[in-house]
Amino acid sequence: MSSSVALSGCFENCMLASSAVFRRQLFLIRSLGGNCCRVHMDRMQEAEGAGAATLEADAEGIIRKITPVMDPRRYKGQAGKLAVIGGCREYTGAPYFAAISALKIGADLSHVFCTKDAATVIKSYSPELIVHPVLEESYGVRDDEKASVFGKVVGEVKKWMERFDCLVVGPGLGRDTFLLDCVTGIIRHAREANIPIVIDGDGLFLVANNLDLVKGYSLAALTPNINEYKLLVKKVLDCEVNDQEASEQLKLLARGIGDVTIFRKGKLDLISDGETVNKVSISGSPRRCGGQGDILSGSVAVFSSWSRQHLSSTKEATEKSLSNPMVLGCIAASALIRKSAALAFASKKRATLTTDIIECLGRSLEDICPTE
């Protein structure tokens, strides 16, 4: 009696589709080479929100392809110069997590542009970061000063802009109106300068209310969590999130905004630029402590920059979607964060915090892509 026949009776009840028991049984069948459960597996895939047509990305292959070799002839900056726009009176952890993650993956320089209040604190987290106290919140600016302060803030960031390979806009940005006005100016300038932009956290709140900021900009990646995704779907597609048709809806959302890449975080990650949808479902961690989204945005920034370098230096023919550096960056970041989170969780269990995951980024990348 084949193992698959022996086990197939277990799947009569599709209510089990998303249970841990069912997944363990599927794993067993796969390990034993069974294949009678195609229908059930497809149903499970749908229940997990991917849709049967969505392909699992070769995320580790992509990481190996885009990660630059360690070459002593290279000089500072060539492995990436990133900037995070975020950090205000309330939030300082988020921009730190994004910026330090970029360095821990292998970027050479990581800047943070934040408010004065936040800058002292972020500087104190790490001497590795370059922290610019240039943003301003409404409480510190009189109405009659706003126009000149706006010009000054945007100007301060602008003079650095062309040195950056990618911006991350949003971690710990807050929702102060004046600050968000300044960030609008910064995004517009980055776009003019053709700098890739990863938009996360409160940056997504800003963009959801001003879609033209990223509309048609193929070097923008949006990394919404469950609530931010709901907001985008509501604003762009004017409907609710449909988990049964997750891939199709994501594709429509990316097309609806126009040419951007969207990374929908979840139990499995879905990434689409409106052309295809890629899935990353390798094991992560069940821990949901705050800050993991910030590691992700910093990681997307590094990997997108590396993808862009890689694509500009190779003539290798690939399908259209896999020639989009933002898509490649998202896929690579998804895989690395999942592996790092799994590694941290294996050792720290429920006590796992975001800093523990950050400490595992290097080893996880080395496991996937050894330096030699």
Add this chain to the structure above:
Amino acid sequence: MSSSVALSGCFENCMLASSAVFRRQLFLIRSLGGNCCRVHMDRMQEAEGAGAATLEADAEGIIRKITPVMDPRRYKGQAGKLAVIGGCREYTGAPYFAAISALKIGADLSHVFCTKDAATVIKSYSPELIVHPVLEESYGVRDDEKASVFGKVVGEVKKWMERFDCLVVGPGLGRDTFLLDCVTGIIRHAREANIPIVIDGDGLFLVANNLDLVKGYSLAALTPNINEYKLLVKKVLDCEVNDQEASEQLKLLARGIGDVTIFRKGKLDLISDGETVNKVSISGSPRRCGGQGDILSGSVAVFSSWSRQHLSSTKEATEKSLSNPMVLGCIAASALIRKSAALAFASKKRATLTTDIIECLGRSLEDICPTE
């Protein structure tokens, strides 16, 4: 000659009742199956403040029952969103200890609401916390501004309130009159919103002088140390602490305040909601460095939230006292802190600090309640 008879002569003098030698000897007798010392053991129990009728809680069983399973389908926030109200010009360690302990046990998000002076420091301790610089002390507020500043402070906390599963009020609060007035407003609002509240440190000073703040609120837990307990007994029962009738007095105190749960810290911990008294006496640490009470208050907050989730999702019949999430939370926290303190002390001995105990929270919880 039986071992118990051989040893019974040692216990003539009840002055020995609380000595380490006596306890080691009792352990030896128990190990050898001796039972001649019932009278002496009961006397020791009384001297330890529990009273013969007080039951040892199945604290580890409770932890296993209420701790949520790690499930990758869950999203950020479902394992708990806590807030600590505390932190002023003088005290910054206490609110940090309470807030970080909550995360290390497994909560997803931990906020601190403190004064501006304290915020910069608390933020710099850890990027994992979300720190709101919203409280104000008298020295920074003119008399004619007090009404409007009061409204602003309470309003700032209020807009976050309904996101929280539990508040911890008191660690590092200080005794500034205006600040305590604002905290009174915050407690009132939390109570209206039905948010559980753990009251510790200077929060107990505030409550002891305004018992109506918590009177009749079954979602309040008070975690007094020896001096705070004395103050409460004096204010509510108008007498001195009676260690010989500790359980009965604790029960009367909980009833006297009305419907709250009280966690009386001591060589053994006693927990009562005025119905029953539960005892937790598993081994802890003899080290009494400052800050351990703050770990406890953060832990009670997490476990009470988990208990509330657990009780709302189960129809399991239990005795009344064990269907009170605050009682379950206190019992669970007592056991976890004792085990963590013992673990830290085993390695660091006299040099054990509060941060060492916090670092042991994860492993202790994993020992009691493995994630798989």
